[in-house]
Amino acid sequence: MLQIHIMALIPVTTEWLHSLESLKDVPENQLQWFIDHSAHLELHAGDFLVKPGEVIRGTQVMVSGKVLMYSVQEGIRRELFTVTRGDITGYLPYSRAHYAGLYAEAIEDVQCMMLPRELGREMIQLHFELTQALVHIMTNRVRDFSLAQQQNEKMLALGKLSAGLAHELNNPAAAIVRDAVTLKQHLQLIPERFKDVIGIRMEDSMVEALSQLFYPMVLQRKHQNLSLAQRMQEEDKLTEWLNNHQVANSDDIAETLVEFGICETDLEKLNKLIPARFATNVFNWLHSNLVTEKIVEDIEESSNRIASLVNSVKIFTHMDRDQGKDFTDIHPGIRNTLVLLGFKIRKGKVNVIENFGADVPHANVMAGELNQVWTNLIDNALDAMEVNGKGTLTITTRRRDPDKIEITIADDGPGIPPNIQNSIFEPFFTTKEMGKGTGMGLEVVQKIVRQHHGSIQLNTSPAGTAFIVCLPVT
Structure with missing residues (x-):
């Protein structure tokens, strides 16, 4: 609760109000009315003039001191202005x-x-110049604050994407480090393997035949979708075969062979070309080659994953292009938004369905701005489905008219209650818990869509919510 201490330390006069730039042209009698009908308040440092969710009680003129205006987002205090x-x-x-x-x-x-809020109507009816001055202040305040909040909303969205991107990058980066360590340890064993291999005495024709048989097995690697039980069963069969042929290190070799889809029949073919006394040396050497191949594959896959994520960020932010309008395919922006929100999608157990129309033309848009639209709408949809512990996100694009395209982002969350549907695009309106949302996301979305001369429509029911964005092609 606001603590009010009735104590006018500085006399407020019409002369003092006239000294303010915003009120200098207001007639004296109107300023006197303003003074006579206002309460004079004192707050001590640490007191709150107002908090989020509380009723705005009236029009306040600061006579002395400072009040800090700030928000709390994602548990972080963000100071806005004083x-x-x-x-x-x-x-x-x-x-x-x-x-x-x-x-x-x-x-x-x-x-x-x-000045108490309930006197606002009387002021509007009887004091034109005072009302005009205050409306001018409101216009400037909305403009400046909207710009600040839009920038803040961008930073908040970037923070969400950065958190998700950190998770996305962490797995392949950790895999590269892990594989590099394994490869280093594996290479340290090469001198021992070299001693074993160098002592092998085989006919040139047998070496050539073994090479022509083994390396195609690696190049034509058979990817098997085996369950854990099936995999263990295959490993046990190969381990038994290797033990029967007196091959040392059979457990490790069998695990690697199954990974490459090499079966007992393949081993029989290889074994026909290997003298029995060299079986251990040859199969361990083949195993060493396969392990090296697997590690290099994993490093390549992880590196490509990182490169793909970095490219997604580059496309998402359009770092390599200016920020003007250009004829652009909207689908890469949507897909890259899904990539950057991938961690949140998997965490929420959300299934994503892409119904992208093949006949959707390129549109003359600011792609970087539209990416902010996709980010806010998709992020809101993911938040809406949290209560279910899972969900389905459906994104549909189509050509609505010869000169319009339509993008629908739908979730199967609980829907938006009827009593607040008319307020969702208002600045600062949010249904999220304190600190989780600013209430500016949908307002920013609407502003960007209107900037493109488009429209945005809400369809919602207890079965889910859909936002339908319509954009002109040119």
């Missing part, structure tokens, strides 16, 4: 805001005067 002597804040004429979306905390002792 209200100081002469600034006017709180409720302003024609504002639709009834509840505060920010914290307003006194950071030093503050004196302010406050």
